[in-house]
Amino acid sequence: MIGYLFLLILVAAIAGYVVNRQAARSQAFGSGARFHSLPGFHGAYALLLTGLPAFLFVLVWLTFEGPIVDAVVMASLPAEGVAGLDAGKLSLIEAEVKSIAAGNVFGEPEPWKFAAAEYYTSLRGTFRAALWISVLLVCGIGLYIARRRVAADFRARHRVEEITSWIMIACAGVAILVTAGIIASLIYESVRFFERVPVAEFLFGLNWEPQIPLREDQIAGAGAFGWLPVFLGTIVITVVALVVAVPIGLLSAIYLNEFASARVRSIGKPVLEILAGVPTVVYGFFAILVVAPAIRGAGAAAGIDVSPNTALAAGGVMGIMLIPFISSFADDALSAVPRSLRDGSLALGATRGETMTKVLFPAAIPGIVGGVLLAVSRAIGETMIVVMAAGLIATLTINPLDSVTTVTVQIVTLLIGDSEFDNPKTLAAFALGLMLFIVTLALNVLALRVVRKYRELYD
Amino acid sequence: MATATKIRAQGVDVFYGETQAIRNVSIDILANAVTAFIGPSGCGKSTFLRCLNRMNDTIDICRVKGEITLDGQDIHAREVDPVQLRARVGMVFQKPNPFPKSIYDNVAYGPRIHGLAATKADLDGIVEGSLRRAAIWNEVKDRLAEPGTGLSGGQQQRLCIARAIATAPEVLLMDEPCSALDPIATAQIEELIDELRESYSVVIVTHSMQQAARVSQKTAFFHLGSMLEYGDTAKVFTNPDHEKTQAYITGRFG
Numbered sequence: 113m114i115g116y117l118f119l120l121i122l123v124a125a126i127a128g129y130v131v132n133r134q135a136a137r138s139q140a141f142g143s144g145a146r147f148h149s150l151p152g153f154h155g156a157y158a159l160l161l162t163g164l165p166a167f168l169f170v171l172v173w174l175t176f177e178g179p180i181v182d183a184v185v186m187a188s189l190p191a192e193g194v195a196g197l198d199a200g201k202l203s204l205i206e207a208e209v210k211s212i213a214a215g216n217v218f219g220e221p222e223p224w225k226f227a228a229a230e231y232y233t234s235l236r237g238t239f240r241a242a243l244w245i246s247v248l249l250v251c252g253i254g255l256y257i258a259r260r261r262v263a264a265d266f267r268a269r270h271r272v273e274e275i276t277s278w279i280m281i282a283c284a285g286v287a288i289l290v291t292a293g294i295i296a297s298l299i300y301e302s303v304r305f306f307e308r309v310p311v312a313e314f315l316f317g318l319n320w321e322p323q324i325p326l327r328e329d330q331i332a333g334a335g336a337f338g339w340l341p342v343f344l345g346t347i348v349i350t351v352v353a354l355v356v357a358v359p360i361g362l363l364s365a366i367y368l369n370e371f372a373s374a375r376v377r378s379i380g381k382p383v384l385e386i387l388a389g390v391p392t393v394v395y396g397f398f399a400i401l402v403v404a405p406a407i408r409g410a411g412a413a414a415g416i417d418v419s420p421n422t423a424l425a426a427g428g429v430m431g432i433m434l435i436p437f438i439s440s441f442a443d444d445a446l447s448a449v450p451r452s453l454r455d456g457s458l459a460l461g462a463t464r465g466e467t468m469t470k471v472l473f474p475a476a477i478p479g480i481v482g483g484v485l486l487a488v489s490r491a492i493g494e495t496m497i498v499v500m501a502a503g504l505i506a507t508l509t510i511n512p513l514d515s516v517t518t519v520t521v522q523i524v525t526l527l528i529g530d531s532e533f534d535n536p537k538t539l540a541a542f543a544l545g546l547m548l549f550i551v552t553l554a555l556n557v558l559a560l561r562v563v564r565k566y567r568e569l570y571d
Numbered sequence: 572m573a574t575a576t577k578i579r580a581q582g583v584d585v586f587y588g589e590t591q592a593i594r595n596v597s598i599d600i601l602a603n604a605v606t607a608f609i610g611p612s613g614c615g616k617s618t619f620l621r622c623l624n625r626m627n628d629t630i631d632i633c634r635v636k637g638e639i640t641l642d643g644q645d646i647h648a649r650e651v652d653p654v655q656l657r658a659r660v661g662m663v664f665q666k667p668n669p670f671p672k673s674i675y676d677n678v679a680y681g682p683r684i685h686g687l688a689a690t691k692a693d694l695d696g697i698v699e700g701s702l703r704r705a706a707i708w709n710e711v712k713d714r715l716a717e718p719g720t721g722l723s724g725g726q727q728q729r730l731c732i733a734r735a736i737a738t739a740p741e742v743l744l745m746d747e748p749c750s751a752l753d754p755i756a757t758a759q760i761e762e763l764i765d766e767l768r769e770s771y772s773v774v775i776v777t778h779s780m781q782q783a784a785r786v787s788q789k790t791a792f793f794h795l796g797s798m799l800e801y802g803d804t805a806k807v808f809t810n811p812d813h814e815k816t817q818a819y820i821t822g823r824f825g
Contacts (some may be wrong), residue, residue, distance in 0.1 A: 374631055452668035456731070458629055458737055460681040461658030470680070475671050 113240065117170060125163030126260060135262045142173030149268035151396060158258035160275050166250045170243070177239050184233045191285030202242050266344040298549060301533075301542035308536040309337045314543060316340065317476060318504035320517075322526060322537050337540055339547060341506040349427040350491040352512050356431025358484060361438030368439070369446040370468050377555040381443070388436035389407060396500030399429035403470040404501060411513065419503070426501035427512065430494055434487045441483025444478035478563050485559035489552040495520040520545050577602040577772040578623055586616055592618045593630065595637075598791060598796045600742075605764060605773045606806065607783035616776045617665075619793070620744050623774065624660035625653040631742035641742070658685055661740035662736040666725035669719030669734075674711050677730055678702060678717040681738035697737055705733035706763050721804060725756025732763065734772075734783065743767060745775040749782065761786050765782035780820055784808050792816045 133155030140147045149323035186194075186206060193570015196203065205225070214234075261268075306314070321326060364384060404425040407461050407560030449472050457467040473480075503515030504525060526541040533539070578600040585593035593615045600606050600623075608616035618627070625646060627633040639646050646656055658681070669677050678698045681687075688694035698715075702708040708727040711722070717732060719730050735743060745764070749757040764786045767773055777783050783790055784804060791801040792813070800813045811817045 417584070450668070452664060452666055453670060455626065456664060456668040456670065457680070457736075458661035459624060459626060459657055459664075460684070460734065461654050461656075462680075462684050463654050466684050470684070471670050 114170075114174070116165060117244065119243075120167045121163055121170070124166070124248075124255070125159045128158035128162035128255045129155040129249075132262060135259060136268075139262060139264070143264070145262050145264040146268065153256075153268040153272050154262050154266075156272045157261070158255060160272065161254040161258040163254075164249050164275070164279075164540065165254055166342050169250050170247060173243055177243070177457055181232065181235050181239060184235060185209065187227055188231060189268075193222065193224050193247060193454065196312070225331060263438040285456070295549070297472060298542055298546045302546045303457055305536060305539035305543045307537065308487075311541075313337060313539075314339055318508055320522070322522070322540050335536065336453055336544075337536065339519070339544060341508040341521050342517060342519050342544070343547070344508060344510065345423065345502070345506065346492055346518040346520075348423045348510055348512055348516050349430065350488060351517055352424055352427025353430040353434055353491045354488065356428050357434035357438050360431075361435045361487075362442050363437070365442035365446060366473070369443050370464060370472065382437050384439055387432070388440075390433070392433065392496035393500070394492065395429050395433050396497045399425050399501035401499055401543070403429055407513075416513065418513050421501060421503040421515040423502060423512050423516045426498050429446075429501065430497050432493055433494070433497065436535065437487050437490065438483055441486070442476065442480045445479025445483065446472055448479065449475045478565070481565035482559045485555050485562065489555045489559075492552055492555070493520065493548065495524060499524050519548050523548075524559040574816040575602045576600070578639065578641050579620075579643075580622070581637060581640045583619065583622060585615070585622060585636075586634045587630075588632045592796055593622070594618060594796045596793075598798060598801055599787060600772060600774060602741075602772045603628075603770075604769055604789055605768050605775060606789040606791065607787035608774065608776045608791050608793060609780065609783050609819070611702050612778075614793040615796040616791075618791045619798075620746055620774060620776050623664075623742070623744055624657045624662055626657070626662065628653055633678040635765065650745070658738050659740055660742040660744060661738060662734035663728070663746065663748050665731050665736050665750055667731050667751065669722070669727050669730050669790060671718060671720055673716045674702075674719045674730060675715040678733050678737045680819070681734060685738055686740065701737040702730075704736055704763075704766070705729045706759055707733060719746075723756075725759065728752060728756065728760060729763070729792040736767070740771065742772045742774065745773065747778060748774050750778065757782070780822075792819065796820075819821045 121329045133151045134147075136147065138156035139145075140151065186202065187244035189205070194205065197205070208218075208221065209232055210217070212225060213232045236343075313348045314337050317336060318340055319336035319338045320341050321336040323335075328444055344532060364380075368380050372380060392393045395520070404420065406423055407425050407428075408418045408420060453471055453475060456465055458464075462470070498518045498521050502521055503517050504521065505515060507514060509516065523541045523544050526538060528545075576599045579598075580600075583593055583595045583596045584591060596615075596619055600650070608620060610616050618699060621627045622635050622639060623646075625635075627635055635647070641656070641660065644651065650798070657760055670680065672680070675698055678701050679688075679694055682697050696822055699708065699712075702711060707726055710726060711730070719727065722730060733742075749760055752760065761782060764775065767786075775783075775786065785805045789802070789808040790804040792799050792807065792811075792815075794815055800807060800811060800816045802812075807816060808820060811820065
């Protein structure tokens with residue numbers, strides 16, 4: 113139903129475009145007057161004036177229709193049925209009435225519920241009919257106004273540009289509002305967590321044992337919420353990932369950008385980018401089935417005690433995941449260095465290698481650093497690989513052969529299974545999420561600043 | 572005027588993929604003289620210039636045929652390393668292209684990669700000498716550590732010339748070195764070219780007839796990938812053999 117309504121608005125808007133453009137055209141040619149705006153802009157003005165208000169009207173209507181109908185129906189219920197009931201019971205009745213209206217009758221409801229359901233259905237029908245008529249009216253008024261304004265000196269182009277810029281502002285605003293909403297919800301839940309656990313304990317505590325009992329009869333730990341071991345685990349895995357990804361990514365970018373023949377480049381670059389398309393779950397399989405046993409085997413052969421879930425396995429595979437990320441950033445940065453610098457160096461008798469290490473690479477450093485810092489953000493936020501391949505126990509260690517856990521892994525395990533959103537165990541996930549957000553945000557800001565600071569160096 | 576031949580090209584053809592950019596060009600470029608390449612845009616003068624230090628090797632689809640010799644040695648011979656060739660045949664480009672490094676490091680770049688300086692003092696000497704010869708020393712001597720990209724256009728181009736002469740080349744190729752510069756900077760660079768002639772063989776591509784007449788002893792006129800005329804500058808500009816040369820010089824086409 114609603115789909116047809118939007119279709120109607122679209123058709124009306126297009127009709128408005130055609131009508132107005134035609135009107136502008138015939139007026140312009142008929143009178144010989146010099147029109148300020150081209151007929152197409154008069155058409156676009158009608159399109160916006162017909163479609164946009166109607167579209168916004170429908171959105172506002174739909175937002176308020178449901179609650180109003182519900183309130184009216186609930187108010188109409190007979191007093192003997194709802195007297196003295198609390199909010200929970202009332203909402204149960206409301207749901208029952210709605211399901212009867214939808215044709216799903218369970219058990220034997222009282223007759224007044226059937227009456228309410230009937231009333232609900234008819235009310236909805238009335239509202240919908242009113243909506244259709246109003247939309248037609250809004251479209252018609254918009255078209256009428258636009259059509260009336262077609263004249264030589266009406267600045268349709270300016271008006272269209274103005275409205276378009278407002279549409280763009282609204283779209284940008286949506287992204288910003290969503291971000292703000294996410295941050296607000298994170299902060300809200302984190303504050304609730306910090307009401308139960310002191311901030312200092314969370315930030316500086318060295319123990320992480322969040323599995324406290326949810327019910328009286330559960331046997332579980334006493335609970336400790338120091339995030340440092342978890343964060344240290346994230347850092348260990350990130351460092352391992354970067355140790356793998358940065359050299360391999362940079363060297364492959366340098367090779368593909370400067371030394372590879374056109375044919376090798378045309379094959380190598382897409383193949384490298386396939387790596388970026390592998391789902392992280394698959395990397396996780398690879399980590400637990402191939403890399404972790406291999407590391408264990410190698411450790412056993414060398415006489416070193418290696419735990420089954422090592423930071424090395426998870427971090428190493430995450431590094432492989434980051435290779436295409438770093439290499440494509442570095443490749444772009446190297447390609448952006450002007451050819452004249454490369455020619456200048458070669459013309460001085462520098463070899464390709466000298467040109468790369470002494471001129472191109474230094475000139476590309478800002479872009480490369482930006483890419484590496486973004487890769488760090490991704491490594492810190494990466495979840496799937498570490499959930500599968502890293503451990504669950506938070507140990508305060510920097511030994512990559514030990515089992516460590518990360519912030520993201522802990523968030524996942526805290527929210528899995530029985531959860532109640534009023535106890536520190538679950539709320540801790542939000543506090544961890546907030547810290548993760550702050551750390552990655554800081555890194556992103558740093559990356560942007562580095563890129564900006566050195567960007568114009570070679571222009 | 573010295574008359575020894577420095578570079579001899581015989582029957583040079585250049586192809587970009589399927590397109591022929593240079594047709595059968597033969598020319599003797601003299602030592603201690605300035606040779607100007609003139610001709611309308613797209614006539615191949617820059618392409619031919621880039622053959623002389625094998626810069627066209629760096630373009631994948633570009634092929635060069637024919638023989639080019641430097642001091643009698645074939646520059647395409649197997650034993651010739653293009654890297655060493657380019658140290659002997661320096662190049663200055665149309666657009667100033669200083670490296671995003673300090674002024675000092677820009678000039679020291681060539682001597683460092685070719686190991687021309689044994690000590691820091693040697694290197695300082697080379698840098699100072701090059702900057703002096705490029706007539707920019709007085710302007711930059713107090714800010715050698717500042718980035719070369721912060722200089723004005725004319726200063727950047729003189730820095731690039733200093734960078735090119737710091738490797739002590741025998742030939743200096745200049746591809747429209749003044750096209751991005753104002754008349755004052757142009758005059759400074761033309762003066763510089765005249766001085767450089769004492770120690771180098773200079774080849775300059777230019778779109779300015781006056782510049783060619785002012786700075787060069789020999790002039791070659793290129794048209795549609797062929798070299799139509801080559802001779803003493805005085806003769807080419809006053810009494811050209813070819814009517815197209817005359818038309819181009821007098822501004823009737825081009």
